[in-house]
Amino acid sequence: MAEKIPYKIYLNEDEMPKAWYNVRSDMKNKPAPLLNPGTHEPMKPEELSVVFCEELVKQELDDTTAFFPIPEEIRSFYKMYRPSPLVRAYCLEKKLGTPAKIYYKFEGNNTSGSHKLNSAIAQAYYAKKQGLKGVTTETGAGQWGTALSMACSYFDLDCKVFMVKVSYEQKPFRREVMRTYGASVTPSPSMTTEIGKKILEKHPGTTGSLGCAISEAVEVATKSEGYRYVLGSVLNQVLLHQSIIGLETKAALDKYDIKPDMIIGCAGGGSNLGGLISPFMGEKLRGEADYDIVAVEPVSCPSFTRGKFAYDFCDTGMVCPLAKMYTLGSDYIPAPNHAGGLRYHGMSSTLSQLYDDGFMRAVSVPQTEVFKAAEQFARVEGILPAPESSHAIKVAIDEALKCKETGEEKTIVFGLTGTGYFDLVAYEKFHNGEMEDYIPTDEEIAESLSKLPVM
Amino acid sequence: MAEKIPYKIYLNEDEMPKAWYNVRSDMKNKPAPLLNPGTHEPMKPEELSVVFCEELVKQELDDTTAFFPIPEEIRSFYKMYRPSPLVRAYCLEKKLGTPAKIYYKFEGNNTSGSHKLNSAIAQAYYAKKQGLKGVTTETGAGQWGTALSMACSYFDLDCKVFMVKVSYEQKPFRREVMRTYGASVTPSPSMTTEIGKKILEKHPGTTGSLGCAISEAVEVATKSEGYRYVLGSVLNQVLLHQSIIGLETKAALDKYDIKPDMIIGCAGGGSNLGGLISPFMGEKLRGEADYDIVAVEPVSCPSFTRGKFAYDFCDTGMVCPLAKMYTLGSDYIPAPNHAGGLRYHGMSSTLSQLYDDGFMRAVSVPQTEVFKAAEQFARVEGILPAPESSHAIKVAIDEALKCKETGEEKTIVFGLTGTGYFDLVAYEKFHNGEMEDYIPTDEEIAESLSKLPVM
Numbered sequence: 001m002a003e004k005i006p007y008k009i010y011l012n013e014d015e016m017p018k019a020w021y022n023v024r025s026d027m028k029n030k031p032a033p034l035l036n037p038g039t040h041e042p043m044k045p046e047e048l049s050v051v052f053c054e055e056l057v058k059q060e061l062d063d064t065t066a067f068f069p070i071p072e073e074i075r076s077f078y079k080m081y082r083p084s085p086l087v088r089a090y091c092l093e094k095k096l097g098t099p100a101k102i103y104y105k106f107e108g109n110n111t112s113g114s115h116k117l118n119s120a121i122a123q124a125y126y127a128k129k130q131g132l133k134g135v136t137t138e139t140g141a142g143q144w145g146t147a148l149s150m151a152c153s154y155f156d157l158d159c160k161v162f163m164v165k166v167s168y169e170q171k172p173f174r175r176e177v178m179r180t181y182g183a184s185v186t187p188s189p190s191m192t193t194e195i196g197k198k199i200l201e202k203h204p205g206t207t208g209s210l211g212c213a214i215s216e217a218v219e220v221a222t223k224s225e226g227y228r229y230v231l232g233s234v235l236n237q238v239l240l241h242q243s244i245i246g247l248e249t250k251a252a253l254d255k256y257d258i259k260p261d262m263i264i265g266c267a268g269g270g271s272n273l274g275g276l277i278s279p280f281m282g283e284k285l286r287g288e289a290d291y292d293i294v295a296v297e298p299v300s301c302p303s304f305t306r307g308k309f310a311y312d313f314c315d316t317g318m319v320c321p322l323a324k325m326y327t328l329g330s331d332y333i334p335a336p337n338h339a340g341g342l343r344y345h346g347m348s349s350t351l352s353q354l355y356d357d358g359f360m361r362a363v364s365v366p367q368t369e370v371f372k373a374a375e376q377f378a379r380v381e382g383i384l385p386a387p388e389s390s391h392a393i394k395v396a397i398d399e400a401l402k403c404k405e406t407g408e409e410k411t412i413v414f415g416l417t418g419t420g421y422f423d424l425v426a427y428e429k430f431h432n433g434e435m436e437d438y439i440p441t442d443e444e445i446a447e448s449l450s451k452l453p454v455m
Numbered sequence: 456m457a458e459k460i461p462y463k464i465y466l467n468e469d470e471m472p473k474a475w476y477n478v479r480s481d482m483k484n485k486p487a488p489l490l491n492p493g494t495h496e497p498m499k500p501e502e503l504s505v506v507f508c509e510e511l512v513k514q515e516l517d518d519t520t521a522f523f524p525i526p527e528e529i530r531s532f533y534k535m536y537r538p539s540p541l542v543r544a545y546c547l548e549k550k551l552g553t554p555a556k557i558y559y560k561f562e563g564n565n566t567s568g569s570h571k572l573n574s575a576i577a578q579a580y581y582a583k584k585q586g587l588k589g590v591t592t593e594t595g596a597g598q599w600g601t602a603l604s605m606a607c608s609y610f611d612l613d614c615k616v617f618m619v620k621v622s623y624e625q626k627p628f629r630r631e632v633m634r635t636y637g638a639s640v641t642p643s644p645s646m647t648t649e650i651g652k653k654i655l656e657k658h659p660g661t662t663g664s665l666g667c668a669i670s671e672a673v674e675v676a677t678k679s680e681g682y683r684y685v686l687g688s689v690l691n692q693v694l695l696h697q698s699i700i701g702l703e704t705k706a707a708l709d710k711y712d713i714k715p716d717m718i719i720g721c722a723g724g725g726s727n728l729g730g731l732i733s734p735f736m737g738e739k740l741r742g743e744a745d746y747d748i749v750a751v752e753p754v755s756c757p758s759f760t761r762g763k764f765a766y767d768f769c770d771t772g773m774v775c776p777l778a779k780m781y782t783l784g785s786d787y788i789p790a791p792n793h794a795g796g797l798r799y800h801g802m803s804s805t806l807s808q809l810y811d812d813g814f815m816r817a818v819s820v821p822q823t824e825v826f827k828a829a830e831q832f833a834r835v836e837g838i839l840p841a842p843e844s845s846h847a848i849k850v851a852i853d854e855a856l857k858c859k860e861t862g863e864e865k866t867i868v869f870g871l872t873g874t875g876y877f878d879l880v881a882y883e884k885f886h887n888g889e890m891e892d893y894i895p896t897d898e899e900i901a902e903s904l905s906k907l908p909v910m
Contacts, residue, residue: 006468007534013461079462080546080837091535091609109564111839111874153834154546173879179886180833378635379608382535384566419566421876424628431634 211316242275666771697730
């Protein structure tokens with residue numbers, strides 16, 4: 001094989017982006033503002049600053065500045081694991097016998113095992129710069145908590161993680177990684193917060209939920225001197241930091257004069273997808289290029305494909321601001337689905353607006369199909385993918401097989417957000433034929449959507 | 456920071472070595488030959504070919520050819536995860552406040568999580584080329600079994616892994632990774648082999664040992680049509696394949712005109728260490744350069760530092776050829792030590808000869824110190840290291856701290872062989888203060904050495 005394009009395209013360190021790109025700056029229809037849950041008025045910076053770091057509040061609210069310089073300290077940290085490789089999936093193409101050219105941006109080559117570190121280090125940096133003692137957060141599957149622990153350890157910040165109790169018990173290894181990085185990890189709901197006590201009183205023996213863990217983390221942040229709350233997805237600031245994924249991808253493609261036809265990413269809260277597509281979406285919004293941009297979500301949690309574009313609560317405790325987004329309702333509890341990171345009831349406001357305006361499309365896939373694709377990919381590409389990432393793999397394979405039928409030589413780019421080392425219980429279920437698909441009924445979704453806040 | 460040398464030195468694909476280097480070709484005192492355990496005569500190729508693939512037997516016995524071209528099919532596979540990065544540990548240096556310059560060659564960025572894949576793919580390739588149906592092997596900690604499963608899956612070979620029963624039960628995730636790659640994994644001892652049945656009869660309820668698993672794997676290979684046995688360490692052929700680690704390291708250093716003073720690697724059977732040091736050792740043997748080459752082993756299994764240089768059995772079942780090596784006796788059972796890959800009673804014949812001839816030195820370290828170093832490294836370098844690799848980290852840190860005292864600006868290179876995602880039970884014990892060090896008594900070692908075969 002004497003191909004011109006290498007298996008892995010690595011940028012040099014000096015080719016790594018020096019600024020994050022804010023896709024909102026190119027949107028005509030800006031994402032709707034966060035609203036105060038009590039007054040339904042747009043959240044003011046001073047209100048948000050009680051919960052979030054000041055610099056991050058600025059980033060959250062700024063929908064006009066196109067580029068935010070990446071501080072040198074963050075760039076130094078990025079260099080430990082970035083630029084990440086853009087991989088040409090030669091082996092997968094060969095196995096599929098497709099004329100399509102498949103590339104994936106691999107974000108799993110760091111110990112947090114996912115792209116989450118890109119925003120964690122930025123949020124930790126701004127917390128440190130503000131002179132804070134530490135930050136609080138919640139984690140479900142554990143990727144975000146791990147990433148934040150690493151970032152806080154680097155800046156000597158205290159890190160308090162509320163981990164959904166069922167994950168805390170089922171994923172002790174994730175917990176140990178966080179402890180290795182010096183974080184304190186509390187199973188949620190806990191007796192350390194008012195809201196935790198209330199929930200435990202009402203539902204003794206509950207195994208917790210992401211919504212409850214968020215409420216506990218926010219409570220501790222607002223009640224502790226020198227602490228703020230940080231979040232790993234959904235927010236505009238997170239998409240901004242994650243734009244580095246897309247900027248690197250585009251720079252690597254440009255280096256070899258490659259124009260992708262399709263860009264595919266999995267979508268939970270939107271952090272990876274928003275980051276990956278941002279510079280391509282920018283071109284599309286400015287009318288400079290066209291791309292087929294595809295969000296992939298699980299059939300069990302189909303915010304885009306079956307949800308409603310409306311203001312909703314971001315958490316179950318209803319203490320966070322209201323966001324306008326594609327949502328299944330904050331009451332929606334997805335069926336047991338091992339693709340933990342994609343179980344969020346809502347979706348980034350930015351992506352929701354772009355989807356509503358027709359700049360991207362969405363598909364939903366059942367998880368047994370996702371694991372089949374994951375295994376197929378692992379066997380030829382040598383990477384054990386995270387279940388979340390495998391949603392994108394599934395659709396990339398489907399599209400490549402369509403090309404095989406039509407003979408089209410499409411260039412397909414997808415985001416491989418992370419590795420599946422901590423998801424082997426799910427792989428085991430799949431191998432043993434014990435994995436099931438669950439598709440919510442129309443009634444279930446309607447029931448949950450009926451509880452949207454009245455605006 | 457405007458350093459000239461990047462955080463990660465990546466070679467281009469076309470700079471990846473095109474041939475493996477055989478360090479034996481430059482040795483005046485060649486490693487002693489493998490002996491037939493019955494006759495004590497050197498093993499003939501036709502005897503070895505019953506167990507091993509033909510091409511690999513040639514590589515095993517050839518101590519004069521300096522370079523073996525790497526077949527194109529293997530190079531294609533290598534390109535999925537190689538060249539691997541040589542990382543400048545800027546963050547660790549800063550944390551230690553040392554004038555030393557620390558580099559590590561990171562072999563963990565592939566799903567097998569270690570350098571073992573370098574030889575697994577070569578051995579699978581030659582098995583395929585010989586028209587075999589499949590291969591058998593044993594695995595303890597699981598890294599080798601995982602690597603071989605990946606390699607066999609790539610070449611559509613059947614892969615039968617005998618996994619030490621205690622690991623099979625304690626490391627179900629490793630087992631699931633192997634199953635993802637289509638391997639069959641049998642806990643050893645098993646009722647599927649004669650030797651397994653015998654052992655189970657004699658020791659019902661035993662949790663197995665590496666020695667027993669080897670014997671079962673060899674039995675199945677020799678009794679099954681179209682199968683051979685493969686091994687992940689100790690053998691000359693394995694060191695040959697692993698030379699790619701050292702060749703890449705040297706090429707990356709040469710690119711920036713860096714001359715290392717010290718090269719440090721962990722030593723179990725010797726595969727990583729032998730591979731990492733090979734081109735440097737070659738220069739040393741040819742009198743072209745001098746390097747301080749250091750093998751690091753656990754105090755609980757000190758083959759180099761407290762063993763004897765003698766012919767010994769490679770397995771507990773005593774069915775394999777005899778090898779001359781530094782050994783603690785094939786009867787030696789290391790105390791429970793989570794650095795699984797370093798628990799072998801013996802050591803590569805090649806490295807044993809080089810050590811005996813004074814071309815390298817060895818130190819042993821207690822595992823609590825190793826885990827302290829691992830955590831320190833993880834917190835600043837962002838990689839969760841395998842316990843095995845952390846032995847090298849420990850000594851690299853010690854040496855860097857010596858430089859801090861003396862003011863020497865030594866350049867230290869060490870091998871970071873893999874990641875610790877599947878070793879979190881050990882990390883947990885460490886965090887909980889439940890980890891202990893064990894140093895064997897002189898009597899214990901003497902007792903085990905008293906059973907060496909009489910030559």
